[in-house]
Amino acid sequence: MTVTKTKLNHCFIIEPKVFDDQRGYFFESYNKTNFEKETGLNPDFIQDNEAYSTKGTLRGLHFQKGEYAQAKLVRVTQGEVLDVAVDLRPDSSTFKEYISIELSAENKKQLFVPRGFAHGYIVLSNTAVFNYKCDNVYHKPSEGGIIYNDTTLNIDWILDEETFIISDKDKILPSINDLF
Numbered sequence: 001m002t003v004t005k006t007k008l009n010h011c012f013i014i015e016p017k018v019f020d021d022q023r024g025y026f027f028e029s030y031n032k033t034n035f036e037k038e039t040g041l042n043p044d045f046i047q048d049n050e051a052y053s054t055k056g057t058l059r060g061l062h063f064q065k066g067e068y069a070q071a072k073l074v075r076v077t078q079g080e081v082l083d084v085a086v087d088l089r090p091d092s093s094t095f096k097e098y099i100s101i102e103l104s105a106e107n108k109k110q111l112f113v114p115r116g117f118a119h120g121y122i123v124l125s126n127t128a129v130f131n132y133k134c135d136n137v138y139h140k141p142s143e144g145g146i147i148y149n150d151t152t153l154n155i156d157w158i159l160d161e162e163t164f165i166i167s168d169k170d171k172i173l174p175s176i177n178d179l180f
């Protein structure tokens with residue numbers, strides 16, 4: 001696997017080594033030992049999630065607060081998304097900055113999103129299956145979020161906003177400056 005730093009501290013892009021042969025391909029989608037060696041981090045992943053969405057679906061930007069904060073290792077197993085991570089750690093030199101990266105079943109890239117970040121994605125292909133590992137349990141009362149069209153972040157979600165499919169709860173999230 002190859003691990004590449006992003007401009008956000010502790011947020012890494014992971015590219016697995018893929019073995020192709022006449023049958024198809026094989027790769028290790030997660031290897032704890034190599035992950036820890038290459039990133040210097042040791043998240044204890046305890047939950048795996050999967051979401052299916054259609055084109056234009058935008059989920060985010062989400063986080064869990066306090067003791068229920070979650071780090072996530074995210075990837076796409078069918079289709080393509082634009083994935084976004086926002087640094088919400090006030091003591092970080094990249095506080096209120098974000099990165100975006102295209103994750104797809106084809107490029108097999110993964111993004112490690114640390115605790116203290118907001119995370120979201122939009123589906124660019126007709127459909128997509130999104131998979132991720134979390135190092136903390138889901139806890140609804142601890143949910144928090146930032147509105148996808150936050151004017152401070154000014155994220156380019158690539159697709160036409162009129163086509164976005166967004167949950168009612170995500171349409172009324174606060175701005176980053178309301179939170180901090």
Ligand SMILES: Cc1cn([C@H]2C[C@H](O)[C@@H](COP(=O)(O)OP(=O)(O)O[C@H]3O[C@@H](C)C(=O)[C@@H](O)[C@H]3O)O2)c(=O)[nH]c1=O
Pocket residue numbers: 049051059060061062063072119120121137138167
């Ligand atoms: C995230 C989650 C949701 N649920 C339930 C709650 C709800 O009834 C249903 C759908 O939940 P949501 O609308 O919050 O799903 P979704 O908008 O896909 O939420 C996810 O978005 C991405 C961007 C993330 O980063 C994730 O951490 C998570 O917040 O699934 C669980 O049971 N366990 C979970 O871990």
